[in-house]
Amino acid sequence: MIEIDRITKIYNGAPAVDAVSMLIETGTITVVVGTSGSGKTTLLRMINRLVEPTSGEVRINGEPTHAVAPHILRRRIGYAIQGNGLFPHQTVARNIAAVPRLLNWPADRISARVDELLALFGMEPGEFRGRYPQELSGGQQQRVGVARALASRPDLLLMDEPFGALDPIIRARAQHDLRQIQRKLGSTIVLVTHDMDEAILLGDRVGVMDQGRLIQYGPPQDIVARPVNGFVADMVGDAERPMRLLSLIPVGDLAEAGPAEGKALPATASLRDALSACLWSGHDAVPVERDGLGIGRVTLAAIRNRVRQQA
Numbered sequence: 001m002i003e004i005d006r007i008t009k010i011y012n013g014a015p016a017v018d019a020v021s022m023l024i025e026t027g028t029i030t031v032v033v034g035t036s037g038s039g040k041t042t043l044l045r046m047i048n049r050l051v052e053p054t055s056g057e058v059r060i061n062g063e064p065t066h067a068v069a070p071h072i073l074r075r076r077i078g079y080a081i082q083g084n085g086l087f088p089h090q091t092v093a094r095n096i097a098a099v100p101r102l103l104n105w106p107a108d109r110i111s112a113r114v115d116e117l118l119a120l121f122g123m124e125p126g127e128f129r130g131r132y133p134q135e136l137s138g139g140q141q142q143r144v145g146v147a148r149a150l151a152s153r154p155d156l157l158l159m160d161e162p163f164g165a166l167d168p169i170i171r172a173r174a175q176h177d178l179r180q181i182q183r184k185l186g187s188t189i190v191l192v193t194h195d196m197d198e199a200i201l202l203g204d205r206v207g208v209m210d211q212g213r214l215i216q217y218g219p220p221q222d223i224v225a226r227p228v229n230g231f232v233a234d235m236v237g238d239a240e241r242p243m244r245l246l247s248l249i250p251v252g253d254l255a256e257a258g259p260a261e262g263k264a265l266p267a268t269a270s271l272r273d274a275l276s277a278c279l280w281s282g283h284d285a286v287p288v289e290r291d292g293l294g295i296g297r298v299t300l301a302a303i304r305n306r307v308r309q310q311a
């Protein structure tokens, strides 16, 4: 368990993080959501001591982090940042292996771990091991960045807006992957984002920050159903808008000619159903039928365009 206990950071006389306390259970995803400048990054960086708190402490399994040497702490805590931070002149395998190499794992254990992670993220090891970051799509680069942060099996993974640079559809897929992998590995993750949709989708617990304070902390259903104030209510309202609109548009409207694999959706199903079907199957399109007859497909690209029009 991770206990954040009245942690505060003062910069130039003003609190960037103001007496935040949170209990984080092992094996869960906690998402901290807030607008820019609300103190999310500072909070995250106080957990791995990249920023030293002005007051308060963080305990991991009862042990205060200030009693652990920073280099030991960094082995136990993975850190993934926006823009993935991959080394451009190193292969995918070397990028993923960065921390295990630092820890002097034997070569065969490292390569087994690399292959295991690539397979977990749906990237065929034989095909991707030797590629360079610029030879990957944005979504693949992001997955390699997350695989790297997970490589040494950290007790805790901190993620700072890891999907912020991705377009909405790729982001949805990356979020879906992260959730699957977290369930499979039982990792403990603290992720910060300005995107309430992401928080609701990924968080077992969601914390809402505003001006350095944690103003609400609970399961996502509570945040949605019982926002503590107008600020949280506004954030929840904005978050639901794109998905709500997708729920209102029938797939029949965007059906086009062309092949697609998998179980067909009726033309009356919503674009939101089509999006989940694609994310679930990993295909870029889903077949559409009307009265039992195939009428074509709906592609992720078409859904993406619709999302963009609405944004």
Ligand code: ADP
Pocket: 011, 012, 015, 016, 034, 035, 036, 037, 038, 039, 040, 041, 042, 043
């Ligand atoms: P967020 O990640 O939510 O955008 P930050 O934690 O980066 O917010 O910043 C919170 C506040 O603290 C902001 O007002 C920011 O300007 C201030 N701040 C962050 N880091 C520093 C620093 N190193 N020195 C001075 N002020 C800082």
Ligand code: MG
Pocket: 040, 041, 042
């Ligand atoms: Mg930040």
